[in-house]
Amino acid sequence: MRKLIDSAKDSASTQVVHTSVKHESAARQVQGSAKYIDDLVEPQGTLYAAVGTSQCAAGIIESIDLSAVRASEGVVDVITIDDVPGHKDIGPVFEGDPLLANGEVKFYGQPYFAVLATSVHLARKAALKGTIKVIPTAAVFTTEEAHKHERFVRPTHRFGQGDADTQLATAPLSCKGHLSIGGQEHMYLEGQVSLAIPDEDGRMKVYTSSQHPSEVQKLVAEVLDIKLHHVMVDMRRMGGGFGGKETQAAQWACLASLLASRNQCAVKCRLPRSTDMHVTGKRHPFDNSFEIGFNENGKIVATKVDINGNCGHSPDLSDAIVDRAMFHADNGYFLGASNIVGYRLQTNMVSHTAYRGFGGPQGMIMAEAMMDAMARKLEVDPLTVRKQNLYGPETGTTTPYGMEVEHNLLPEMIAKLEKDADYWARRDAITDFNRNSPVIKKGLALTPVKFGISFTAKHLNQAGALVHIYTDGSIQVNHGGTEMGQGLHTKIAQIAANEFGVSMDMIEVTATRTDKVPNTSPTAASSGTDLNGKAVQNACITLKERLALCFATELGMPEQAEKVQFTAGNLVLGEHQKAFSDLVQVAYFDRVSLSANGYYKTPKIHYNRETGDGRPFFYFSYGVSVSEVSVDTLSGEYCVDKVDVLHDVGNSLNPAIDIGQIEGAFIQGMGWLTTEELVWNNDGRLTSENMATYKIPAIGDTPKHFDVKLFGRENAEDSIYHSKAVGEPPFMLAISVWCALKDAISSISGYTQDPQLDTPSTPERVLNAVMQLQQAQQ
Structure with missing residues (x-):
């Protein structure tokens, strides 16, 4: 009977998923009638x-x-x-x-x-x-002070492969770097x-x-x-x-x-x-450093990365957040012999907490910093260095934490975007422009994203759902995920409609309530649809089995129940069909239960913290972005001119919602790296405490050319309809903006020096980086 899981695939009802269905609350939100907590009648x-x-x-x-x-x-x-x-x-x-x-x-x-x-x-x-x-x-406010006084909210964790110290000592070339990474409101x-x-x-x-x-x-x-x-x-x-x-x-x-x-x-x-x-806590500020050894061809042989998370006064979720920063310090690259260390430092700040990417961005940016540093030392284009260090048969396929990188899409995705965005022609044009432009410098960067999907705390990778079918054929769905504007309820409704072969107006997804689905995990880690979608699907399968048997029995063919199809509002068995709502009536009078629970737990995942080895993620989501910027070297002000994105969401459940998530995540990531500066005074008081003193990106900051495309390759793992998570991975595509700013500044040195550019890379920091490079050239 479990074969019914595939019953909708060959039916017309498949149009409910993999299509751009509008957000379930869109009309209410536009009209102002969508109710939030402060709108409830008191x-x-x-x-x-x-x-x-x-x-x-x-x-x-x-x-x-x-x-x-x-x-x-x-x-x-x-x-x-x-x-x-x-x-x-x-x-x-x-x-x-x-x-x-x-x-x-x-x-x-x-x-x-x-x-x-x-x-x-x-x-x-x-x-x-x-x-x-x-x-x-x-009071202690900085990671340096916290290290000095040995103040930690949780024990230090480390993992790696091989003997990094020995390999670094014998590497033909090496470089070091430090990066201060700001938080985010x-x-x-x-x-x-x-x-x-x-x-x-x-x-x-x-x-x-x-x-x-x-x-x-x-x-x-x-x-x-x-x-x-x-x-x-x-x-x-x-x-x-x-x-x-x-x-x-x-x-x-x-x-x-x-x-x-x-x-x-x-x-x-x-x-x-x-x-x-x-x-309330912010995205964790980090102070990270790296040392990397490589050969004359730019291939990495050894890597050491120190991850220093400013956790604030308490642990909150910092243990897992610093872990994820460590897990993503490789991004899409094989780091050779490696040693990754993560410190959870205690300061007298508000306790910093989860933020889109959950530490991943603060780790991933280090991988891109290392690629840029190698490229400048070798005096080659950073994209060349990035491509030749990607995970693969010629480099390696094992992460520093022992997970095999399977189904790696980055080589193919980079090649496609490299061609579609005319990377090399633009590189030649920008190099020529910079050679002849004394004030305005342009920068270009193509950077990848490899982001692991699953909670790193294994027990959180589970979900429940409750599905009711009422006697008129309408269906109510409840699940443990929460709707925060990302379209989760819309995708859940699409899944339920697709399973039963009915239209979307027959599905109602109700408020998340602890008395309907108990012991739920947070809606986080980009897992909302993956976990809850599967749980809802499993509840639907249970109900479909009951309805199919009821229909087949009515026809005198109970042994044929598993051949029943749910399609276009009907149940179909051979030449026989019956409207879904009519069959529900039959089932009710036959005393067939029309309510079912569904449950799902993510398979394959495990991680041994003692050995620093395992498979903490079910799969990886991938993305690639190209950003082009213009920098005024007299003021430090800049503009993001063009952005091209190719992103992997597997077999998209809802392309419009997914593209919207990618666009929003990119702009939010761009804000983290450029304008959103948290400022505390010497007493530890936050002074950037309102919208006048804390600058998030506005509509005018959106690049004039902003092209987002979906890669369109179904997930090799058995996720819901072989889709992939979309909430967090595209946030880190914005690292290409930071790398493009560095590229523009580096042109002052003829692309031989890698500028020191901490984040957020405000115009003041950009101007300081420009002045430092200009002084070094004198």
Whole structure:
């Protein structure tokens, strides 16, 4: 009977998938009728929470005076850590994240109390009136200081192949480098928000903008000291997440729930943007270094990379994030004998957290830095060096962590984009332009992406789903993934419609709820469709088996059940057919269950942390991008002129949505590498705390020529309809912009020097790099 998994492939219903179906909420979002947490009708008597924050980065709390807060207009309740009845620490994996400051201040802006009032304005006004006395202690803000004081949030991890030290010592050529990689603010349009509603017998309903409803459920239950089944978390859609709501949405849900429980009323906690930016973690800043040995032909023989993640004050997800940076320090290249070391450094900053790419970008950029460094030393085009070091039979196929690179698409994809984008003709034209242009310099770079798909924490690679068929033939689907604008629910609806051979209007994907599908993983690691799509498909298969048997039995041919086809709104067996909705009626009266659970776990993956060896990823997604830039060497200002992208999403479930994801990821990646500069002052206070002082890319920053194409090769692994993940991999395509900027600057030296260009590569940093190279030429 399991053969039904392929039953839709030969039917007209296959048009439901692999086509550009519009986003399921598109019309509502354009009209402004799509409901987010702050749009929900509030229960009568809803009160509003705000938090008071510390004004120093490190110290022991001597006293807290909240008398002025309690006396403030409209205040109903005030809580500190001492008012928590259950767990006081809400660390997602490892301890270190108190719900409110507990005896010490760990970063500037850390919440140390919460206040409940009759309006948002009065709550926020009262939150400014708290007084906290702190005995200052030495604060650490940089990875260098953290190394000096041996401050780590988690133990150091390392892996590699062969004897890198010996090979480096004997390599014909070598070079070293260091790169400071800035963090990034998530800047989701919908800020952190939760609405908690107490129910009878101590139960709690929580509506929250979170990528991980099951974790919110668990932490709310632990904070309130109740069982998990007494907490229901509902999440219909987020106005953006990007990783910032994977773990760090939980704090505000817990505070709202605690205040709701204490006061037996609905409580909403919505952070203002400036507070949100102070109290939530960013993409990890990294300070990385490399040493690489290679021969006269530019082939790598040995590599050493040190990965230094600035984790902030607590572990949060930093262990896995630094791991992924290590896993991607090779990008698409065989590194020869290798030694990769990852340090998880503790500083007195907000605890940095997940962000699109989850450490992968901070590792992958090192691979491209190494390619550029070799190319300048050899005085050849960087693309030549990149191509000859790609994984393959002539170099090697084993990663530093022991995984075989199978089904490598990069050689073919690079060759295609190299030709389609006229790389070499443009290279000649740009070289000639730069030779004759004293002020404006152009740069060109083609860079690849090889990104591993799976959670590196093995247990998270599982998903559940619940599918109901109603007696009119309409179908309701619930799964553990969350919709944050990326089109996950749209793809899930396409999968369900395709399996049953019905139109999309027969499918409804409902809000993610912990009382429908339990113990779900976060929507992260680009795994939303891979995991939940398979779980939904498996639930559909179970129902199709029941319906097929019902239909075949009605025809007196139960032994033919596995030959039943679901197509174009009908069930078909030979010359017999019946409308899907009519057969559902028959099944109901025959007492056939029309509800089923589905479950899926990713196969093949394993990783031994002790030996640093395994297969942490189910498969790799690939991409290639060419970027062309123009740099004003007098001011450091620049423009991204042209971008061409060829990206691998396997057999795309929805090309329009996938292309939109690629375009958005590229621009977001470009912002990370160019304009989005996080600035802290000497006291550890974030000064880039609003949209006026933190610059994300605007529509005017989009390259005038921006061409994105899908590679169109189906996934060799058994993913959902042989598609591939699309959320994170294209983010790193923007590294080509950074390499193109370096290329333009390097032209000043006749392409013989590799400029030092830390990220974000703001005009100031570009100008400094230009001046350093000009001085070196004098």
